[in-house]
Amino acid sequence: MDPADRYAAFVTAHSKAIIAVVLIATLLVASGAGSVDSELTIANFESDSTEAEKYDQLRSDFATEGENTTVVQVVVRDENALSKDSLLEGLTLQRAIADDGDVNATLRDRQPMVGLSNVVATAAIREAEAGNGTPNGSAGAANGSAPPPLEAQIAQLESMSESEVEATVERVLAPESAAAGAVDPYSLLPTDYEPGATTTDGRVLYVFQDTSGASGDDLPADVADAQLEIRELSASTLTSGESFVFGSAVVDAESTQATGESFAIISPIALLIIVLALGIAYRDVFDIGLGLAGIALVLAWMAGFMGWAGIGVTQILIAVPFLLIGLSIDYALHVVMRYREASADDPEATPRTAMRRGLAGVVVAIGAATFTTAVGFLSNVVSPLASIREFGIVSAVGIVSAFLVFGLLLPALKLELDGGLERLGLSRRRPAFGRGGVASRILSVGAEIADRGPAVVIAIALVLSAAGGAAATDIDTSIEQTDFLPRDSPAWMDSLPGSLQPSDYQLREQALYLNDRFAQSRDQSRAELLIEGPVTDPDTLERVAAGRDRAANASSAQTLANGRLQATGPLETIESVAADNETVAAVVDDADTDGDGVPDENLAAVYDAVYAADPSAAAETIHRTDGEYRSLRLSIGLSGGANTATITEEMRAVATTIEGDSGLTVTATGQPIVEELVQKGLLETLVQGFAITFAVILAFLTATFWARYRTLSLGAVVIAPVLFAQAWLFGTMYLAGIPFTSETAIIAAIGIGIGVDYAIHVGERFLEEERARGDPIASLRRTVRGTGGALLASAVTTAAGFGVLVFALVPSLRRFGFVTSVAIAYAFLASIVVLPSLLAVWARYTDYDGTDDAATDDLADTTG
Known part of the structure; x- marks a missing residue:
């Protein structure tokens, strides 16, 4: 008896004890949920970049009027x-x-x-x-x-x-x-x-x-x-x-209200879609109830862990429940459908025997999906960003809890529930979804193509993947702050009952009006240049003037109606103080040898005169310590519509202009630039996390398939469709104009988690069937009709349920719904259409038929 059989036998033999232990453990863990800080906050991303360090230094050294x-x-x-x-x-x-x-x-x-x-x-x-x-x-x-x-x-x-x-x-x-x-x-x-x-x-x-x-x-x-x-x-x-x-509070209030109204409208629709889809798949109210109860328990484990760990709710962590709901629906469907298949294959088998056989057939796939996805998300603990580390840890804990609930508790609960209902005279025999009817014909397409023309499918998948990968290199990575503001409701929502009709939201239009028509004074709308070194050298202010001229021609800089650059720096300070003080004016005039209005000698005397006349104004742009002048500050107003990538590029060019071949060190910084660097660092972390995830999955699947079936090459075959689906997703994002940001990257991680789960189920089921039959095509047909039925129900349920978020009033929720539903759809298509062709070609070229001799030949082919 292999480990899967022993595990299934243990669960079915001790179902009552397992129910008691898991429920008690759930109560203990979930008791921490009350400690979770449920007030939604923006994820705090801190940067250790030079620009961030200099920005902190600038705010410390210069007494700006807008401070605090x-x-x-x-x-x-x-x-x-x-x-x-x-x-x-x-x-x-x-x-x-x-x-x-x-x-x-x-x-x-x-x-x-x-x-x-x-x-x-x-x-x-x-x-x-x-x-x-x-x-x-x-x-x-x-x-x-x-x-x-x-x-x-x-x-x-x-x-x-x-x-x-x-x-x-x-x-x-x-x-x-x-x-x-x-x-x-x-x-x-x-x-x-x-x-x-x-x-x-x-x-x-x-x-x-x-x-x-x-x-x-x-x-x-x-x-x-x-x-x-x-x-x-x-x-x-x-x-x-x-x-x-x-203002900030107005934006927060309206965004929170729009989010609440969106969920008030969409949640009942999403729940109805999910229940209807599960109803079609299960055709049994008790199994639907078990599945929904299991989802609630998984979310309780997640919330309880967050409470015990002191992790509060952030925007990034909102994605985790969606991942867990998707995996929970999938796990539950696989357990129940394999149980039903076992019952149909052997009508004489008792419910406990059928559950033991069904659970033994699916627990390896569920366990492998749990391990690979959990470890993949857990790879984020190496991130220097606390919010990403929390995202990885909470996701991993939630995924493991999904296995405990659906791989351990659900089978035990279903056995006891079915036994009780049968004692009441209610038959619990139900057909497995996908084994007949329209669903069976749809699912069989992948196996039929694998039989007749697998190379065509693989070629098309590769071409689409290459196109998606190429498009990914051109996906916009910049952030537009107005993209996160709620928008007015679509016309169809006006027909909703009065209590459900959303409010009118003009916040985005107001922000665009402000950005397009007015110069902004917020930190988000200013770039800062910190000029350090020998700031009393004669040509320093001439260099500052040259940098200011360069900034005036930058597309991201703000120019007022009178044509002046919106800037505050040492030259503006000197000019302003000199206009009110004749002594300062005389010192400035003496220091301006070429008559261009910019002092070019005796700068220390100029700074001294400005500090003597108006120390508070001087301290805003000219920093001195112990009587020695250390640095200057040039603040440049930014156009409200400028994106952070353009700001960073153009302000660095201004810094280079000022610095030149002098002894000065000029750093372009400020909140927009720091945010751009944080965003880049975050994306790099997530991309590295993706790479680690795939490496871990490949290694684990290779080891698992070798231990169970003596094949080393199948791990790469099974994971290939997940890579294809990700490439297709990036291509779709490019065509839809959705930027690749930290938000969408984390959503894409959901696609990886669910995609790996789907692919493992198909790969494991195929090997199991192939070992029993020795006929790849027959094994594929049984795989796509059996496991494929659970995958179809899972994909339709989760994709449709989350897809309704595209009707939300908040753009970030719309993007979440769209990207999540597309990721799930692509994961399903890759596993049901592309993977069977890959498996057919793999079986043909390795001569794998489920026997030990074939496995040995495969080992020789792969190592030699």
């Missing part, structure tokens, strides 16, 4: 967003925000709100104070002073006529005007605004909140609540035109 703050953008879209009424509404909103105690408590101390209304009102007040009504006067001298109180700004605008407001707007927005004060008004206007015009269709108000109490990347709860309250205040105050509020 988050910004909320209130966008006004009006026929004329510069009219008196529209500007006055902007100030009224600011007063409502300031009067709300909960919101006001979250605002930063200095200038918490900045909008064009403030710029215009402040300029009017300064001009009135100067008494001459000109754009110059004392306005320029007031650049660095605090703005007037909000009530004074409101009173000033209310006292002015429409024509007076328009005249002030014209002066403030005139090119090179000094009337605007410390705030650049062009940063508050659309980038396509015509300089000097007194009308425009949009403007933005920035509301800055203090996040100094934040832990990690999450906003404090009071800050998040305040952002949602600002949205309500904006809706009730800004009534003359359209407006919207954009």
Whole structure:
């Protein structure tokens, strides 16, 4: 009796004890589920790159104004967003925000709100104070002073006529005007605004909140609540035109709501599809119930382990339950169908005997699939990224628990349940799915092709795989942040009952509008260049100017409506301080020997003068320690629609321009660049994980098939369709325009796990049948009708169930549903259509007929 027979005999002989032990173990493990942090978080990917290190250094060395703050953008879209009424509404909103105690408590101390209304009102007040009504006067001298109180700004605008407001707007927005004060008004206007015009269709108000109490990347709860309250205040105050509020908490709230509404609509549909498909396959309500109960137990093991291990729910870990549901459905179908086959093959056999034979025939395949997929996912523990390590560990534990439930508990439960039902007079004899009818004819196609023209199938599979592999090299790997934002519901959802109709989501359109029309001030929209070394060398600032000019021509850099690059650096600091301080202006003029406005000698004296006049402004772009100047910071605003790959490439070119052949070391960094490098590192890790997975699977299958059937070459044959299916998947992603990111790479891992499972079932069943019959084609026919029936039911159930996610409101869920269902479909086709042809050719060229002599010949062929 081989190990599979002994295992099956043990399970069937001790079914009651096994049920008790496994259920008690499940209760113990699942008790940890209550400790799981179920609040969904973004997976935290940390990078150990030089750019990440320099970004941390930059934030530590330079005292930036936006440090420990988050910004909320209130966008006004009006026929004329510069009219008196529209500007006055902007100030009224600011007063409502300031009067709300909960919101006001979250605002930063200095200038918490900045909008064009403030710029215009402040300029009017300064001009009135100067008494001459000109754009110059004392306005320029007031650049660095605090703005007037909000009530004074409101009173000033209310006292002015429409024509007076328009005249002030014209002066403030005139090119090179000094009337605007410390705030650049062009940063508050659309980038396509015509300089000097007194009308425009949009403007933005920035509301800055203090996040100094934040832990990690999450906003404090009071800050998040305040952002949602600002949205309500904006809706009730800004009534003359359209407006919207954009901030981190608003994005999180709408994304969470859209995800919940998506699952509320789709989950019942998916569950109905799964139950209907299982109903067709099982044609037995008790077997369906056992299968669904088993899935619940597997998920309980997963959740319990996460609780005991202290692993919280992240976006990446959401994929694990889908993998486990797919494997659970497959395992359950194989166990039940092999049991039914054994009963049909020997009508005189008792249920316990039939279960022993059926389980012995399938447990090796289930065990091999469990081992290979679990070890493959467990290979991710070598990743330097904690979230990927957690993904691998949780997946592996869940896969092993699926074997315990469906390879151990389910057979025992079914024996006891069937025995009890038969004692009640209910017959438990059911035909195996795929052994007759339409399903049998469909499944037989693979075996018939393998008999008549296997080379054609293999050739087509190879060509498609080569095309898919070639396409994979051109798959986009960049990330567009707007691709993760919820979209408005399709028209067909309007016909749903009122309680199920989703909300209207304009978040993505609003983000695109912001990115296309306005310069952004978020960390995600800035590149940072850290300039280290001899920063007092005479040509340093000339090099910085050259780098700034190069950045101005970069497609990812943001240019304001007046044509200026949105940049903050030592040159901007020196220019700004010199405009308010005659002493600094004189030092700068003396240091500019060629008259181009850029100091080119005595830079230490220039830096000293700037620090003496305005140390806080100097500290933002010029770093010194113990009186010695160490580094400079150049911050470049980025176009909201630029992808991280382009940003990284172009900003590195800017760094090279500044560095040249000098002694300087210039590093292009910033949040977008660090994210790009993390993304690349993550993809490299996942690709390496794929390679390790396939290597482990190949080694294990080779060892298993040698131990059981004395063949060394079949492992490579069985795993080949899994590689084919992955190549087809990448080709499909390329054609569908789906980028290969960490998200889709992890989804593809599900395809590998299920694909390996399918291929092992077919390969193991074929060898078992071939050992009994010695006829490859007859063995293939029985394999595809028997094991193939379980695979067909499993593939249709899981692919259709998850495929309905393409109707979700959240793009990431849509991609998940599409890629998962396509991966499962390709895994099934590869195992049922391509693998039989590969097995037929393999059997022909190795002369394998299931006997020991054939196996010995195969060993000689493979080693000699």
